[in-house]
Amino acid sequence: MNAVEIEEAVSDLVLQPFDAAEFSFQFLAAFGNKATTIKRLRSGSTNQSDVDGGVLQRNNIHIAVAPAGEVGETLAALRASPKTASAKAKFILATDGETVEAEDLVGGDVIACAYADLPQNFAMFLPLAGISTVKEIKNNPIDVKATGRLNKLYVELLKDNPDWATEDKRRELNQFMARLIFCFFAEDTGIFRENQFTATITQMSHAGHGSSEEQWGNTHEVLTELFRAMDTPVTHEGNFDPRYRQAANIRPYADAFPYVNGGLFTGAVDAPRFSRTARAYLLRAGELDWKEINPDIFGSMIQAVAEDDERGELGMHYTSVPNILKVLNPLFLDDLREQLEAAGDSKQKLRNLRKRLGHIRVFDPACGSGNFLVIAYKEMRAIEAQIVERLGGEANLKLAERRSVIPLSNFYGIEIKGFAAEIARLALLIAEFQADCLYLSQQEARAMVLPLHKTGQITVGNALRLDWLEVCPPVGATLVEEQDLAGPTGRLALEDNGLEEGDRVETYICGNPPYIGDKMQSEVHKSDLEPILSGIVERWRSLDYICGFFIKAVGYIANSRSKCAFVTTKSITQGQQVPLLWPAILKRCAIDFAYRPFKWNNLASDNAGVTCVIVGLKQRVHSGARRLYDDDSLKIVDVISPYLTSGAEIIISGTHQSISGLSRMALGNVLKDDGGLQLDEADVQTLSALERNKYVRKIVGSTEFINGTQRQCLYVRDRDMAAARTIALIDGRMSAVTASRSVSTAPALRSIANEPNIYYHHMAPGRSYTIVVPRVTSENREFLPVGFLPAGVLISDRNYGLVDAPVWNVALIASRLHWVWIGTVCVRMRTDFSYSNTLGWNTFPVPKLTEQDKADLTRTAENILLAREAHFPATIADLYNPDAMPYDLRRAHEENDEVLERIYIGRRFRNDTERLEKLFDLYTKMTARAAPRGKGKSAKKKGKAA
Template identity: 60%
Template sequence: MNPVEIEEAVSTLASEPFDPVEFPFQFLAAFGNKATTINRLRKGNTNQSDLGGVLQRSNIHIATSDPGDVANTLTALRESPKTASNKAKFILATDGEEFQAEDLTSGETVACDYADFPNHFGFFLPLAGITTVEQIRESSFDIRATGRLNKLYVTLLQENPDWATAERRADMNHFMARLIFCFFAEDTGVFHASHPFTRTVERMSAGGDGNTHEVIRELFRAMNTRIRDDDGKLTNRFRDEAGIPNWANNLPYVNGHLFGGEIEVPSFSKIARSYLIHIGNLDWTKINPDIFGSMIQAVADDEERGALGMHYTSVPNILKVLNPLFLDDLRATLEEAGDNGRKLLNLRARMARIRVFDPACGSGNFLVIAYKQMREIEAEINARREEADRKSDIPLTNFRGIELRDFPAEIARLALIIAEYQCDVRFRGQKEALAEFLPLDSDNWITCGNALRLDWLSICPPTGTSVKMKGDDLFGTPLDQSEIDFENVGGETYICGNPPYLGSTWQSATQKSELQDIFGHRTSNWKSLDYVAGWFMKAADYGTETRAASAFVATNSICQGQQVPILWPVIAQTEHEIIFAHTSFKWANLASYNAGVTVVIVGIGPRTTRGRKIFSTDEYGQVVVQEVDNINPYLAPGPTVIIQKSARPLNGLAEMTFGSKPVDGGNLLLTRDEVAALKLSRDEKLKFVRPIYGSDELISGKAKFCLWIEDADREYAKKHVTIGQRLEGVRRMRLESTKAATQRGAGWPHRFDERRQLGTERVIAVGAISSENREYLPSALLPSGTIISNKCYAVFDAPLWNQAILLSRLHWVWIGAVCVRLEMRFSYSNTLGWNTFPLPKLTEQNKADLTRCAENILLAREAHFPATIADLYDPEAMPKDLRRAHEENDEVLERIYIGRRFRNDTERLEKLFELYTKMTAKGKAA
């Protein structure tokens, strides 16, 4: 269940008569427990309660109480030995009138009337396996409103199929935006009366004759018709001329394009009408524009509606972009100004000219949060200057956005309008806010169009008052953007956002074309870039024309592997560099539903002599800040270097290759049972069957085998009944392939299609894909006769000191920085990681010492046989003798580099980049 479904179930439970016996089971069912789970608890099979309630192990202990005894019951639950021994995370007590609960992990509590407990459903989301952040617990209204709006939306589409077509969907979305504004306006005093919209709809359509849409249409027409003449005097003339009925005249003039144009309303059934009345009766004063936009966006998006309630963008995550981009600087300037009136005035004037531009704005989260944060700073300035009720100098038109879809663009504008009103109420007072709110102006600062096709300077120009969109008609770009009275000479522009990622494999032909237009004249390798790279390049180009800095959330792959030498040199050509960065972390909505994509935040700006900051998240979830002189494209401190693939080792290490690739349709690969089914003699097994290792087998110790047949034994193998059948399967599979190279392989079905070893060598292997949670890379020494698949890399018959390098922390750090990661997992590369690894010139004594260290590691592993690499390198369970062997290896190797151990991974990486620069410089000179 998602949060919207849970909220609905909890609300239904609260509205039904209270049954003290059934309540615990009903409560657990509302949070997604299956009927079989509830039945086991009901029968007592899994119910561990010692208080006559219901105790679900590792979850919650619930008890109902006699009237007025809720507090004592909650205390009994807390002190119950069963609560502790069964590791309950929550306790809950209620008598049907009062409701109390406690999170035993955090100590947070809920105490409210029973009827109000649905307002706190977010407190209990962990019961449904949803790990929440604090803000989602405080957004119960947004989730409740989203669920109700979704029901109305779906019902209207079902009842008005013509509105569900692609041609009419924009009309439907615009209609929903109008409703949302009305619900907000009537609860916050904007309409100067109590629920004039909802109450009028309820009263005038009470007959149930299907006229709800006509009533709403008249109300919308009223809000689009003036009530003042050109001199500002109230008049009925305009509404009389428009034929607005008297019962609609209690609504003010809103306009601002929100109610302009065609005013059509879909037909309402009795069910749809009841949904609308229900939504209107919610408390819309609780709307949170920070996140409401993204949740409403899900209502109108067919693909996203299944994840309704999951569209929560963490405000702290957004501030990871906005704070270092410009908000921290504004706050520091405020701190420095103190109570100096002139300095405060200068800061206020500066802020009035700052533009925040999100060219992938969605429903406006970044813009709304930036606006609210700036209003807080301005309010403090005004307070220090004793001008607390002063009208804001920060115009909404300074917050620009581009969004591809029309509904999110409309919601973004609406969210900013709501944010402005709420800030005025908070910082100036309700009276002043209401006096200036209506009518809305017609300025349009959110552009609907394709950000990679549009000219950003036309959306957010450096100077002047005219804003005109320049687009390409072939891509459906609207060209009717209204002009905005906007003067910003000398101001700053900050570009931010969370653009779409899309790796090269998943991009459409249109998206490829967009990237080609941006990068095609700059680099020939642009096809390997992630889609988000287009936003970085457009931002850098924008920054060459005006004072601007930019920061985007991006996939961490743009700062790893082969994307680095493609993207960052062309960014550098615009005289831009990385000014701050946040290293890889999970950008998640709700952790258990969506583990989140692994992202980085990268800020770029014109070259400067100022210091730079690298932000990272430590193992405790705390943000660590490091001030450095330079940040390279791998988001590490040190010189700006680009690691280029090398076909051969640059460092004196042995050559490393991929393992062999079968391309066999599964015919050459065998399980233990399949080996037995071949019915081979002992000599035939020794001749034809070999153990084979990929990453999984290497790390987890899984047994896997393969047929390994030399050319000289081909005819014998073909005549063997069971082997011959498998070889025929290989031949057919390769012949049926669409690849010419694979078809040629049908001529040697007894062999792996790509064969990179003789099968007689000793092998040092390293997994191609491995977890980032291990402190060392998974590498093993395998005996002669072992086959390595293409899911491993291998060094054949190499000196053992090569394995000491592979098993070092230094090499782990290098691979983590310069090779591609799959989310956070390591993806090893011989050409990027092994061949380029910076290694000082080793003496024979160095090699002997490292050989001894590698032997000690292998012996320590052997002492724990049959433990696997996965077992031995579990960070929480690594054997002490194995850890000591690794620490000795690191000690010996790092002393070769700098005469001592490195203090941390940052220092390791700095030294490695320094040595890489020297190593490649020598190579060029040679």
């Protein structure tokens, strides 16, 4: 369930007669709990409550229905319950059907309200549905209610008007919805008379009846007339003049509405038909108090209403204000605030700063419904308000001096979806009106808002195919297509934004562009990237989609006074993406600031694994300190690398030989057998003991190694093939392998079809042992899994192996230093580490080890292995569970880190950032001393059982 559906379910719950026996289960159902889950709670099998009438859902909530008037006492009993603590309940809630009291035991929020007002507080409980809640939604649920009602209306209109679902008409329907939103907002904020729009619809329209044309009533006719009036002027040459309304024959009830225009009502000639149900949804939407709408939240939520594939995710794409400010503050807002602080009470400095505000342009090339633009506008208006206050305040300034110098036309965006673009324009207009009400007065704001003027310049299109310098052109008079609230007007205009040649205009590019990893891209996405990256980036098809936005931004920055900052997944600052992407960026730009990886939260229930970074770029010619953010800390540095570390702008490429002279690490066996060479236990038991010993080997993948399970496969030498094929099981399997390889599209596989015992890539097992390292491991483990396999045991290509290598290699792999290195320079698969021998092991910088160092590391590695053995039969998965790691094993790892880190710097490192900085510094020195190495050609090594 999404937040909108949950709000509706809670609203429906409180409208029903209160049922003390059922309330707890009804409440949990409203937050998406399955019927089977509730059935188990109802039966008592999973309900561990120790409070009378209580229902306890482990890891979620402890609820109890209280006797009349004893809600506070019942809540106290829930709070004091030992079961509340042992079951790790996040919330407690008590109600008697008249009042409700609840507490967020994690966040500390509390509510105490009438039972009927529970829907106003539903957002506090969104974590029960797996949805990360945010302050803005908690404090202002009107945005969720409005989205839900408009969504129901939209769906009903499409059902009633199937012809409006076509591509041509869908744009008209989207604009129709934007008009409704404006009217609802206008009647609740004084732009129109109070309740004027909803009351007129109620009084002048009637619901349909029957099944013929009468079923539609006349709501669409009333709305068409109202919108026609709003598009017809009431003045001529600045004076009131009814001639236009009279000529248009506007009906009296519509003539009472002011002229709005601004492009929003241009061409308002038609409206969809309304069934009785659709009309009811329309009037219900009008009942809400729209003046409380928050344009950045509401815009982001309503964006999904018009998209069939996103409607189930209503509100999920909302980006919280704190996250947006992580981009905007270091990009330019912090600098404005510092300049304000430095200005003090100097009138000249304050006026100069205010002039600077009017010369700032904000450009989001993937703006969606405009939240980055809206937040930027709000924050700039807040700074301007402080300037005005220091200049003498409202009482001592004329209205013209108090009016904002920040035009909406300085806010640019590109959005591929037409409805989202319309909502972005409308959201900016609403934000401006609310700011005028706050910083001027409501009366003055109302006087200035109509007719609607030029709003944000949002271009509908594909940002990777448009020329950004044309969308947000350099300063100077340029003939452009005029834009207003509804988009292009079809007229040409001289665009100057109030800015002139010689003005110090600043353009800041920002946003949260789409990620889309290289494996998830369609050919359409690839065709978007090709004109941008081909010829600039080698192997550009291996880059994430967002890389196109970075390269476009670099081109824009090189041709204008601007900076950019994007939110992105951390993948572009790790692994192979770095040597592919960053040389092209660093030729022209440098990293100005960055946020190291952090969890990105919105309203989605599946966003827990989204780890992002923020990267800000500026022209290389601009010097100055760089800012590196890590959690809540800020470090001022001289240079930020593409890996988001301080130090040199280093780029690490894979190598086929260890820079530290470490043992060779190879990929495990690749069978390419379509399962033919792999045996289950039943297969193995059909063979005699002699046959099993001669032709069967254990093979260990990452899953088997980590979970302690076993798998077996055929391992037949060339010299034994004739004898082996006299055994029915082996002969059948070999024939199956031949058949599958023969029809393969890969020439290399077809070439070995008649040698079915040959592995596509062969890695011989160790004669004494093999040190095994899984290719993929969870980042939640504090140490990389590594261990030994006995002689003769094969590893699959889900592992890397070091054959008969010295034991002290285990100490390196198991160290925190190596964990940090792999997590930075290797690719990530979602939140997991994806190990690489060429990129992770061969590039790992290790100081020259003495024989004593190796002896000490051998001892610490053996201690780790002995600590594991003490807990047999616990698996790697058991032992390295971060919440249940045995003390002696943790202590062995800490001793290993102590010994290794003293080899590096004579003491323990303070944190991972210091570890990385040392490793990059050592890597730079080691590679500078080394002779240039050729990469050579990488090829699969076909091999026979040996």
